[in-house]
Amino acid sequence: MASNKHWQDILWGGHTGWSITNTINWLLTTGRTLTDPAVFLKELALKLMKDDANIARIRITLNTIDPEIRASVYTWWRGREEIDVFTPSHGIESTTSYQGSPIEEARNSCRIVRHRLIDNLPTNAHIILQELKNEGMTDYAVFPIQFTDKSISTFIVASDDPKGFSNSDLNKWKALLLYLLPVLEVFSARKTIQSLLNTYVGPSTGQKILKGIVKRGDAELIECALWYSDLRNFTVLTESLSTETMLQLLNAYFEVVTNAVTERGGEVLRFIGDAMLIVFTADELGSIKQACQAALQAAIDANTQLQTLNKELEAKGMPQLSFGIGLNEGKVIYGNVGSLSRLDFTVMGPAVNRTARLEDLTKKLSVDLLLTEEFAQYITQPTQFLGSFNVRGVPTPLQVHTLAQCTKT
Incomplete structure (x- = not known):
């Protein structure tokens, strides 16, 4: 012993x-x-x-x-x-x-x-x-x-x-x-x-999960600026490029957007193929007006950074990238959905659907950045009204704006 x-x-x-x-x-x-x-x-x-x-x-x-x-x-x-x-x-x-x-x-x-x-x-x-x-x-x-x-x-x-x-x-x-x-x-x-x-899942969502918001149905109503973006010609690129090159381009696009968004206080909620769902919450940024302004500035920043990236891609003989962005605002349900054992922490509600449909319109209108009228009222930059458009799944036409500087002549 x-x-x-x-x-x-x-x-x-x-x-x-x-x-x-x-x-x-x-x-x-x-x-x-x-x-x-x-x-x-x-x-x-x-x-x-x-x-x-x-x-x-x-x-x-x-x-x-x-x-x-x-x-x-x-x-x-x-x-x-x-x-x-x-x-x-x-x-x-x-x-x-x-x-x-x-x-x-x-x-x-x-x-x-x-x-x-x-x-x-x-x-x-x-x-x-x-x-x-x-x-x-x-x-x-x-x-x-x-x-x-x-x-x-x-x-x-x-x-x-x-x-x-x-x-x-x-x-x-x-x-x-x-x-x-x-x-x-x-x-x-x-x-x-x-x-x-x-x-x-992102820092804000991660903190909520760590605090115990983990049951299906745990949710809250938040007011936020919503961003939905989608890479142009993704299917064509996928069919024509090697897997390695495609992943390199996709990650470069995601990095440009993520950097611009997080720098302005936004959070990437989901990557959906080549699309991104992003939120700028009024609580985090002080008000819905500041959230919308931050989202818009992040979109401008991302576009600027993309031009720099495209010059580098062109010098390497690689395809250049472009993407469309839809910006909207509204109150959404923010919380857990899914099965009892497999959940997704995301945002839901009509405002989310409208944002995704707005981004679809960027292809039809050949404009890279579109704003709903609800979003446009909160920003200080000059905008141009492009018209009313019926979109799938939305009962009333969307009143669509873009920045004056984005209008093609």
Whole structure:
């Protein structure tokens, strides 16, 4: 049977030196309730400093599933007020800053990697070790953190004490990680869930889902500007281009529109083949007038960015792109529809149908941007009335406008 001293060494890092007891108590009470990793790291560092921990720098890396970033990296330095937050993009593993680094070694071996920086470094030492030595660090240790899904993140500590870390220090860091690991795994899981929701349903919708609006029928009535856009000649392009080229063009179009829309406070709700359903809510933007103005400006921005893209495509000998946009406003039902086990979070109502039908008219009228009369009343730019048009599924004719600057002469 293991002795009490053995278990004390494992759970508390032994008796000598500074104590992790107060930090553990904080982790099990207040610390675990914090939701921002940067705030958590700062508070953790302050607790450790108060208990005389031999520490000058702490870094936590948390892997995530995100289309743009590989991980979130949080760094605390003693004497600095702010936590440094870094989000390396995919492909970081192939860079010289990562290859051959202590972090790569710790992740690949799943073992603690320690480097004493007191003496001169070997000529082939990784650049990160030289940078830390230049910052005055004397000791550096990378602890791999393996979560229940077998993914590996890291907890990294550095000291500027003339003697570096003692054996007692390292034992305490290993003991502390027993209590840190479940808290860090929650942070990692929360970050991944949030990232996936942002990617697949959008930030606003994602927040609603995280708050528990997940049952079929959970919905609310919102006032918003509605955008429906569709790529021109998509069927022809699909039949004439390779799959790889078609996907490249489609993604370029989606990126142009998404960037323009999110920059103005809108949110892409759905990709429907080559079409996009987008909302600019009055609540988010302050009023329905501001929502309509934001949607219109996003449409102008997207068209401008598309012209730039088309010049690049032309230079590569690729087909150029064009798309039609219908803009409308109204009150819509925003919430969950579907089966009991498979739901879609979207907007519904006559205003949505009218917006889609309005976009259909852009082909018939050879005008890339059309506005309903209801939408046009909220914008400041000059418009031109194009007429009344009967459209499928709408009982009364649509009163259709466009921007004066879009009218062909």
